[in-house]
Amino acid sequence: MKPSIPKGTRDFSPAEMAKRNYIFGTIREVFGLFGYNPIETPAMENLSTLMGKYGEEGDKLLFKILNSGDFLRGVDRNLIEEENCTRLAPQLCEKGLRYDLTVPFARYVVQHRNELQLPFKRYQIQPVWRADRPQKGRYREFYQCDADVVGSDSLINEIELLQLIDEVFRRLKIRIILKLNNRKVLAGIAELIGAPEKIIDITVAIDKIDKIGIDNVNAELLERGLSQEAVDALQPILKISGTLAERLAQLETLLAPSEIGSLGVKELREVTEGVEALGLTAELDLDVSLARGLNYYTGTIIEVKAKDVEIGSITGGGRYDNLTGVFGMPGLSGVGISFGADRIYDVLNALDLYPAEARTATQVMFVNFGTAEAAASMKMMKELRANGIAVELYPDAAKMKKQMTYANATGVPFVAMVGESEMAEGKMALKNMTTGEQVTVTPAEAAAIVS
Amino acid sequence: MKPSIPKGTRDFSPAEMAKRNYIFGTIREVFGLFGYNPIETPAMENLSTLMGKYGEEGDKLLFKILNSGDFLRGVDRNLIEEENCTRLAPQLCEKGLRYDLTVPFARYVVQHRNELQLPFKRYQIQPVWRADRPQKGRYREFYQCDADVVGSDSLINEIELLQLIDEVFRRLKIRIILKLNNRKVLAGIAELIGAPEKIIDITVAIDKIDKIGIDNVNAELLERGLSQEAVDALQPILKISGTLAERLAQLETLLAPSEIGSLGVKELREVTEGVEALGLTAELDLDVSLARGLNYYTGTIIEVKAKDVEIGSITGGGRYDNLTGVFGMPGLSGVGISFGADRIYDVLNALDLYPAEARTATQVMFVNFGTAEAAASMKMMKELRANGIAVELYPDAAKMKKQMTYANATGVPFVAMVGESEMAEGKMALKNMTTGEQVTVTPAEAAAIVS
Numbered sequence: 034m035k036p037s038i039p040k041g042t043r044d045f046s047p048a049e050m051a052k053r054n055y056i057f058g059t060i061r062e063v064f065g066l067f068g069y070n071p072i073e074t075p076a077m078e079n080l081s082t083l084m085g086k087y088g089e090e091g092d093k094l095l096f097k098i099l100n101s102g103d104f105l106r107g108v109d110r111n112l113i114e115e116e117n118c119t120r121l122a123p124q125l126c127e128k129g130l131r132y133d134l135t136v137p138f139a140r141y142v143v144q145h146r147n148e149l150q151l152p153f154k155r156y157q158i159q160p161v162w163r164a165d166r167p168q169k170g171r172y173r174e175f176y177q178c179d180a181d182v183v184g185s186d187s188l189i190n191e192i193e194l195l196q197l198i199d200e201v202f203r204r205l206k207i208r209i210i211l212k213l214n215n216r217k218v219l220a221g222i223a224e225l226i227g228a229p230e231k232i233i234d235i236t237v238a239i240d241k242i243d244k245i246g247i248d249n250v251n252a253e254l255l256e257r258g259l260s261q262e263a264v265d266a267l268q269p270i271l272k273i274s275g276t277l278a279e280r281l282a283q284l285e286t287l288l289a290p291s292e293i294g295s296l297g298v299k300e301l302r303e304v305t306e307g308v309e310a311l312g313l314t315a316e317l318d319l320d321v322s323l324a325r326g327l328n329y330y331t332g333t334i335i336e337v338k339a340k341d342v343e344i345g346s347i348t349g350g351g352r353y354d355n356l357t358g359v360f361g362m363p364g365l366s367g368v369g370i371s372f373g374a375d376r377i378y379d380v381l382n383a384l385d386l387y388p389a390e391a392r393t394a395t396q397v398m399f400v401n402f403g404t405a406e407a408a409a410s411m412k413m414m415k416e417l418r419a420n421g422i423a424v425e426l427y428p429d430a431a432k433m434k435k436q437m438t439y440a441n442a443t444g445v446p447f448v449a450m451v452g453e454s455e456m457a458e459g460k461m462a463l464k465n466m467t468t469g470e471q472v473t474v475t476p477a478e479a480a481a482i483v484s
Numbered sequence: 485m486k487p488s489i490p491k492g493t494r495d496f497s498p499a500e501m502a503k504r505n506y507i508f509g510t511i512r513e514v515f516g517l518f519g520y521n522p523i524e525t526p527a528m529e530n531l532s533t534l535m536g537k538y539g540e541e542g543d544k545l546l547f548k549i550l551n552s553g554d555f556l557r558g559v560d561r562n563l564i565e566e567e568n569c570t571r572l573a574p575q576l577c578e579k580g581l582r583y584d585l586t587v588p589f590a591r592y593v594v595q596h597r598n599e600l601q602l603p604f605k606r607y608q609i610q611p612v613w614r615a616d617r618p619q620k621g622r623y624r625e626f627y628q629c630d631a632d633v634v635g636s637d638s639l640i641n642e643i644e645l646l647q648l649i650d651e652v653f654r655r656l657k658i659r660i661i662l663k664l665n666n667r668k669v670l671a672g673i674a675e676l677i678g679a680p681e682k683i684i685d686i687t688v689a690i691d692k693i694d695k696i697g698i699d700n701v702n703a704e705l706l707e708r709g710l711s712q713e714a715v716d717a718l719q720p721i722l723k724i725s726g727t728l729a730e731r732l733a734q735l736e737t738l739l740a741p742s743e744i745g746s747l748g749v750k751e752l753r754e755v756t757e758g759v760e761a762l763g764l765t766a767e768l769d770l771d772v773s774l775a776r777g778l779n780y781y782t783g784t785i786i787e788v789k790a791k792d793v794e795i796g797s798i799t800g801g802g803r804y805d806n807l808t809g810v811f812g813m814p815g816l817s818g819v820g821i822s823f824g825a826d827r828i829y830d831v832l833n834a835l836d837l838y839p840a841e842a843r844t845a846t847q848v849m850f851v852n853f854g855t856a857e858a859a860a861s862m863k864m865m866k867e868l869r870a871n872g873i874a875v876e877l878y879p880d881a882a883k884m885k886k887q888m889t890y891a892n893a894t895g896v897p898f899v900a901m902v903g904e905s906e907m908a909e910g911k912m913a914l915k916n917m918t919t920g921e922q923v924t925v926t927p928a929e930a931a932a933i934v935s
Contacts, residue, residue, distance in 0.1 A: 036591045036811045039528050039579050044592055046599070047521035047606065054522070066869045068846040068876025071501040075493035075625050076527060076581075076611065077547075082487050096528075099548045099577055101615040105567050113564060116556050125576070126550055128490050130527075140487045141495055148497070150893035152879055155498065160527065164552040174526050187879035189858060196866070311862055360487045395519040407640060411762055415647070418517045425519025428603055428638035442601035 041165070041173030047394060048444075053378065055391035057158055059204050060178050060372055064156040067197045069180045072155045074137040076162075077128045084123065086136045086359065093119075094164045096173075097126035130162040134179045135356075135369070142183055143360040151184030151365075172375065181369030183356055188300060190368050191333045191352070192307035195317075198337060198348055198370060203314040205377070206386050208340040209347070211315045214323035215301050216330050216351070218284065221294015222321070225287070226266040228259055235259070236324035239271065247271055270321065277305060280319050300332060316340070329353055335370060342383045347376045396483050397447040397463075398440045399426040400433065410451045413461055413476040420480035424449075440466065447483055492616070492624030498845060499895075504829065506842035508609055510655050511629050511823055518648045520607040520631045525588040527611075528579045535574065537587045537810065544570070545615045547624075548577035581613040585630045586807070586820070593634055594811040602635030602816075623826065632820030634807055639751060641819045642784045642803065643758035646768075649788060649799055649821060654765040656828065657837050659791040660798070662766045665774035666752050667781050667802070669735065672745015673772070676738070677717040679710055686710070687775035690722065698722055721772065728756060731770050751783060767791070780804055786821060793834045798827045847934050848898040848914075849891045850877040851884065861902045864912055864927040871931035875900075891917065898934055 038044060045053060061071075077098060084092050104125055112121045131137050134157045142149065158178045167173055180197065182190050195211060202209045223232040234257040238250050245253075250271070254264050273283040281302055288294030305317060315337075323334050332352035339347055350370030357365045381387055397417065399410040407426060414424045427436045440448050450462040455473065463479050464471040474482065489495060496504060512522075528549060535543055555576055563572045582588050585608045593600065609629045618624055631648065633641050646662060653660045674683040685708040689701050696704075701722070705715050724734040732753055739745030756768060766788075774785050783803035790798055801821030808816045832838055848868065850861040858877060865875045878887045891899050901913040906924065914930050915922040925933065 034812070036533055036595050037530065038526050038533075038591075038595070039530055042526035042528060044526070044596065045524040046596070047523060050522040050524060065845060065874045066872070068849075068874060070498035070845045071505070072498060073496040073501060075489050075495070076613070077490050077493055077625065079488065079490055082489075093552070096552075097550045098581075099550050099573060101544070101547075103567070103569055105564065105569055105572070113556065116554070118554050118556055121556070122550060130549075140489075144487050144489070145495065145497070150890050152890075154876065162527070174528065182879070185879040189852070189862075189877060189879045192862070193877070193879075200869070307859070307862075310859060311866055361485070394516060394521045398519075401640070408758070408761060411640075411643065411758075415762055418651070421517070423516045423519060425605065426640060426644070428633070428636040428640045428644075439601050439603075 039173070041167030041171075043172060043174070048392075051391050051394060052381065052387055053374070055387060056205070056374055056377055056381070057176075057178070060201055060374075061156075061158060063197055063201045063204065064180050066200070067180075067193055069154045069156040069182075069197075072138075072141065072157055073159060074131065074134075074141055074157070076130055076160075078131055078137060078140065080123055080127055080129045082140050083129045083132060083136060087132055091132065095132055096130040096162045096164055097122050098128040098130070099125055100127055131159075132163055133161050134159060134177045134371075135181075138179070138181060139357045139360055142365070143357050143362045146362060152182050152190075153184055154180070154182040156180040170375070170379070176374045178372040178374055179369055181356075181367055183365050183367035186366050188303050188307065188333075191304045191335075192311070194350065194368060194370050195304070195308045195335065196311060196313070198335070199308075199313045199315045201348075201372065202337070205381065207347075207377070207380055207384070209315045210318050210338050210340060211313070212318045212320040212323050212336045212338065213301060213305065214320055214334040215297040216332055216334060217293045217297030218288065218301065218321060219297075219324060221288045221291035221297055222267070222270055224291045225270075225294060226259075226263040228263045231257065231259055231263075233324070235267070236322055239322035240324070242271065242322065273321075277317060277319055281305070284319075284321070297332075304333060331355075331366075333368060339380045342380045344376055344380060344383075346373065347380060348372045392444065395423045395425050395443065395445050397422060397424040397449050397479070398436075398443070398445045399424065399449045399451065399461075400436050401427040401430045402450070402452055403430045406451050406453075406456060409456045410449070410461075413449070413451065413479075416476040417480055417483070420477075420484065422480055422483050447479075449479065490624070492618030492622075494623065494625070499843075502842050502845060503832065503838055504825070506838060507656070507825055507828055507832070508627070508629070511652055511825075512607070512609065514648055514652045514655065515607040515631050517651070518631075518644055520605045520633075520648075523589075523592065523606045523608055524610060525582065525585075525592055525608070527581055527613075529582055529588060529591065531574055531578055531580045533591050534580045534583060534587060538583055542583065546583055547581040547613045547615055548573050549579040549581070550576055551578055582610075583614055584612050585610060585628045585822075586632075589630070589632060590808045590811055593816070594808050594813045597813060603633050603641075604635055605631070605633040607631040621826070621830070627825045629823040629825055630820055632807075632818055634816050634818035637817050639754050639758065639784075642755045642786075643762070645801065645819060645821050646755070646759045646786065647762060647764070649786070650759075650764045650766045652799075652823065653788070656832065658798075658828070658831055658835070660766045661769050661789050661791060662764070663769045663771040663774050663787045663789065664752060664756065665771055665785040666748040667783055667785060668744045668748030669739065669752065669772060670748075670775060672739045672742035672748055673718070673721055675742045676721075676745060677710075677714040679714045682708070682710055682714075684775070686718070687773055690773035691775070693722065693773065724772075728768060728770050732756070735770075735772070748783075755784060782806075784819060790831045793831045795827050795831060795834075797824065798831060799823045843895065846874045846876050846894065846896050848873060848875040848900050848930070849887075849894070849896045850875065850900045850902065850912075851887050852878040852881045853901070853903055854881045857902050857904075857907060860907045861900070861912075864900070864902065864930075867927035868931050868934070871928075871935065873931055873934050898930075900930065 108124045160176050223229045238253045273280045285298045330351035331354040334351040336346050337348035352368040354366050356367050417424045448464045559575045674680045689704045724731045736749045781802035782805040785802040787797050788799035803819040805817050807818050868875045899915045
């Protein structure tokens with residue numbers, strides 16, 4: 034019986050790894066250029082750290098690790114009798130796999146508060162695990178790439194993070210729309226129309242305006258319990274139009290009666306003007322229906338969509354006022370973003386945007402003609418490696434056809450042959466596998482050709 | 485109550501990450517130069533893949549993941565009554581965390597056998613988890629860095645891997661002894677002295693010769709059930725001496741009566757002569773007591789010790805004849821090595837061998853003097869980043885003292901100040917934090933100074 038892996042998990046082959054490392058490498062490098070430094074946290078956290086942070090549904094989706102040894106000791110036998118798995122799990126398990134990078138980061142900040150210099154800028158690129166039902170594009174193990182800064186209220190952080198996002202996608206050659214909103218604008222709208230408690234219903238409905246049209250949105254709002262007056266009051270906001278600056282101006286006028294709404298517009302203006310002064314490759318957009326993580330974000334909300342591929346959000350983020358409060362350290366504001374590596378991978382595949390470096394690894398394969406030739410080849414390989422060229426020798430003196438099949442299958446761009454005559458000259462026959470061209474050269478010359 | 489992490493696990497701060505990335509980056513680059521390509525496998529494997537591969541003790545040390553949902557369904561209630569946790573665990577859990585990278589690699593090869601081109605050279609740098617009792621230098625989560633080639637019997641693979649090890653430690657500037665042995669030599673010795681079933685006892689005892697002396701080793705061998713004749717027959721082997729070549733020659737003569745022993749000596753000679761012809765930085769040594777993973781290795785055995793730090797093996801490996809047999813794919817020979825990243829980290833710390841790049845990340849911090857100055861700073865930062873310089877702006881216009889405290893604490897090598905006069909000139913005051921020297925320069929000039 035062929036072995037397999039748990040559903041929702043994946044193996045990554047060398048070809049897939051090259052593509053993934055291209056994405057992670059690009060993100061990592063840009064994180065660094067913007068002064069974000071890496072941390073790593075353990076895959077396992079105490080369940081007490083994780084439980085209750087992702088809602089009741091989230092608690093169920095946590096992978097829990099069975100205690101070692103005599104895990105039945107002290108377990109309430111009544112719960113077993115009742116088959117109460119929900120209450121039994123925390124008795125059988127002290128630890129769980131991390132579900133995202135945000136809660137471990139909050140835990141890290143509080144645990145190491147005395148060693149940290151605030152503001153603290155960190156990035157973290159690590160896998161997370163969720164016991165979700167696996168489906169196309171949704172995995173039980175996947176990577177998150179997060180950058181956050183905590184301990185600073187300044188909107189300069191937002192301006193820097195938007196530039197950072199812009200630079201990552203500029204390098205990846207993915208055309209994007211950078212959508213902005215502000216939680217305070219949403220609060221202002223809800224306040225303005227006299228339905229502050231309906232803020233979620235309002236944003237969910239507004240979000241569908243492009244798909245179902247304004248009339249259907251209004252019908253849905255009434256269905257969700259908004260009064261006709263509230264729906265009427267909302268209409269001017271749904272109808273703002275024009276350039277980003279024009280829409281901001283209209284929003285400013287409409288939200289003037291609301292203090293929190295006005296503050297939101299002011300923040301949006303400061304952030305958009307700040308990034309526009311510096312110049313962006315991406316298209317910047319205002320989207321008052323944008324409400325990701327509404328219960329969590331308190332200021333700026335950020336979402337990125339690919340222009341040329343229909344795939345949903347490929348990056349998102351926002352400002353939160355109280356990251357660490359749940360661990361007993363209140364009042365620490367922060368703002369962060371998270372790149373969706375798996376979706377970015379799909380976008381790059383769909384648009385075939387990988388550079389040549391992300392397609393191959395080994396640059397030269399030496400053919401093995403026997404003991405003496407192999408020894409001579411290895412001497413030349415040492416020189417190529419000293420020049421940073423990745424090379425390998427086919428380990429067995431197999432038939433030429435077999436060795437060339439290997440070279441073709443692994444996609445190596447050059448093949449080197451050191452036979453008797455080349456050995457005598459201290460040279461190799463170097464064949465370009467794309468053009469078929471072949472030259473007889475010294476190792477130094479080969480290094481120059483390959484690199 | 486301050487949050488914490490499970491015992492035996494670790495957080496890694498930016499300073500620690502910089503050091504770790506220096507080690508992993510060096511190993512990864514050299515793996516690539518030798519034609520090894522990366523793969524990754526999931527953290528979770530089916531328990532059926534992991535169980536029975538590491539012995540009875542290993543099964544207990546596997547972290548097992550509680551099944552989701554109604555995990556009590558179908559569980560044998562008698563086992564609960566009996567508190568038989570050992571037999572109960574596999575009923576409650578289908579999955580476990582990987583314990584090493586070797587078994588997942590074997591599973592990968594068999595699962596993807598139809599997509600793979602043999603010989604298959606892969607490397608893998610990922611964490612593994614073991615429910616060991618935590619102690620100094622032993623963790624429940626730690627990284628392994630493995631390179632293996634399967635599908636080739638050629639000793640060229642050994643010669644390449646020894647060069648690879650040599651190159652990694654040459655780059656890390658750690659002086660090492662590269663110890664070699666061959667399982668066939670050990671089998672030959674056991675055969676020669678008429679005690680083939682005592683091969684483990686013999687190697688365990690021989691291993692202590694430096695510590696306890698030859699007389700005590702002999703006494704221990706008798707205690708372990710060897711006959712006086714066997715111990716006598718062993719003496720000439722314990723007494724081989726001289727250079728590597730001399731010892732190989734003596735071993736060859738002594739093991740001449742044993743076919744397998746002679747084959748082992750021949751392999752050792754071919755490998756040592758092969759690497760010596762290419763030149764090594766490391767000291768190469770023959771160690772007939774070397775027996776790591778005896779039940780596993782079938783040919784070459786490799787172990788690396790640091791010369792200047794007492795810490796045990798920092799890298800090891802060897803050849804195995806049947807990696808994938810347990811998954812129903814027999815006859816696939818391979819050879820592999822594994823770098824011990826945590827011990828290498830300790831060695832580099834002990835010898836203080838980290839280069840400057842591994843100590844800092846952000847290169848320039850811009851002081852924040854207020855809105856206009858910050859805007860001007862961000863323009864200059866964009867130019868520096870385009871030149872590959874990692875920069876950040878202190879996000880708040882805080883007191884100078886606070887901003888400089890941050891700069892000192894994060895260890896940034898340069899601080900840039902853009903005040904009114906610098907703004908007017910399009911320049912910055914750039915201060916070298918080590919020398920205290922300060923110059924007024926354009927962004928282009930600053931980029932040249934910093935890089």
